[in-house]
Amino acid sequence: MKPLEDVRIISLEQYGAGPFGSLHLADLGADVIKIEDPNVGGDVGRYVPPFNEGEDSLFFETFNRNKRSLSLDLSTPAGRSVFEDLVKSSDAVYSNLRGDVPAKIGITYDDLKHLNPAIVCCSLTGFGMTGPRAKEPGYDYILQGLAGWMSVTGDPDGPPTKSGLSLVDYSGGFVAAISLLSGLHAARRDGVGGDCDVSLYDTAMSLLTYPATWHLNAGFEPVRTKNSAHPSLVPFQAFEATDGWLIVGCAKEKFWERLVVAIGRPDLGADPRFASFSLRGQNKDVLLPMLEDVFATDTVAHWLSLLGPAGVPSGPINDVAHALTEPHTLARNLIVETEHPVYDTVRQLASPVNFGPQRPEYRRAPQRGENLEEIVADLGYDEETIASLRRSGAFGEVTAEAHA
Known part of the structure; x- marks a missing residue:
């Protein structure tokens, strides 16, 4: 069996952060049933440009493979009844909505525990379900600014800069997945579920890590550094060669000792001004221009051919x-393929989450509502019940055909 093959997750997810978190659970075998609101055309990620056609987009494919889709209107009594039947036979309800919405639409543990005492309700929100910002929408860009990330990113002479990737969203997805799995473990052990109140804001703040500790305990003031230099380890940064850039990192004294020999500058290793981490930090304004001058004399490939064999941590900036x-x-099989009716073959990146020797199987992201028949069959609904639910608007707009 796949690691999570016996786990069923009902997911009220949208866009990036939430779907990214459940993606890894789906790749590990969890049955992720993606609830999509028919009133708004389902997950907004289906329509993200520039590579989109109708309700299909490569953005959506990135975050939703290996899932099933059910178009369900929770605002109708019929839709709510289907949702509650799913809760009875599921392990978790997962969502990424605004902090006040889970309680409003009735998907917290208190709302659902009468249906399934062991249900785990994991809510990934922008700012959490408590606090002064709980009702605010949270987006990666905004959170990178609020959490101080942008103040330490970019060139010292440039403006505050966000990360090139939506790292708050993606990190938040990972945190939500870990929280959900922790809740499942506790629920299976104790027979009692509960809420996971996870937020992008908490995630972004926690990732300040040691600079925050330094500030809280020693008054350290983080600043943007030239060439992405490490705040305390020297040298550990980007250097420009004749045809591009490379990263060189001396996180241990032995790497510094190897570096000066590899680049033909043993005199720097013998210089008392650079004899330790502390001294190199104090004299970085002297040392770094010397190193920059050295690396500027040849190509990236040349320097890597010397640094790699010497055991100096280094790599190209690709x-x-x-x-x-x-x-x-x-070599790590990180590019995977799925077949798709619009895009033919979709190539994308595999999940980095692994357990055991079994390789995940990959299935394209579902069309909106594609899995209705099989999902309701799992619930034991007969044809008459399904027809009645359709007429009641459980699965979306009621058509003349549905009334027939």
Whole structure:
């Protein structure tokens, strides 16, 4: 069996953060039933440009493979009844909505425990379900600013800068997945579920890690550094070569000792001004220009051919195209394929989450409502019940055909 093959998750998810978190659970075998609101055309991620056609987008494919879709209107009594039947036979209800919405639409543990005492209700929200910002929508860009990330990102002479990727969203998805799995473990052990109140804000703040500890305890003031330099380890940063950039990192004294020999500058290793982490930090304005001058004399490939064999942590600064064709990317089977009726073959990145030798199987993201028949069959509904639910608007707009 796949690691999570015996787990069923009802997911009221949208866009990036929530679907990213459940993606890894689906890849591990969990049955993720994606509830999509027919009143708004389902998950807004279906319509993200520039690579979109109708209700299909490559953005949506990225976050929703291996899931099933049920178009369900929870605002109708009929839709709510289907949802509650799903809760009875599921392990978790997962969502990424505004902080006040889970309680409003009745998907918290207190709302659902009478149906299933062991249900785990994991809510990934922008700011959490408590606090002064609970009712505010939370987006990655805003959170990177609020949590101080942008103040320490970018060139010292440039404006505050966000990460090139939506790392608050993606990290929040991972945190939600860990929280949900923790809740499932406790529920299966104790027979009692509960709420996971997870937020993007909490995630972003927690990722301030040691600079926050330094500030809280020693008054450290983080600043943006030239060439993405580490705040305390010198040298550990980007250096420009004649044809591009590379990263060189001396996180241990032995790496510094190896570096100066590899680049033909043993005199720097013998210089008392650079004899320790502390001294190199104090004299970085002297040392770093010297190193920059050295690296500016040859190509990235030349320096890596010297640093790698010498055991100095280093690597090229790839663009996305090079990263996707990096030999290690291919060796780790990180590019996976799914067949798709609109895009033919969709190539995307595998989940980094793994357990055991079994490789995940990959199925394209579902069309909206594609899995209705099989999901309601699992609930034991007969044809008459399904027809009645259709007429009642459980699955979306009631058509003349549905009334027939």
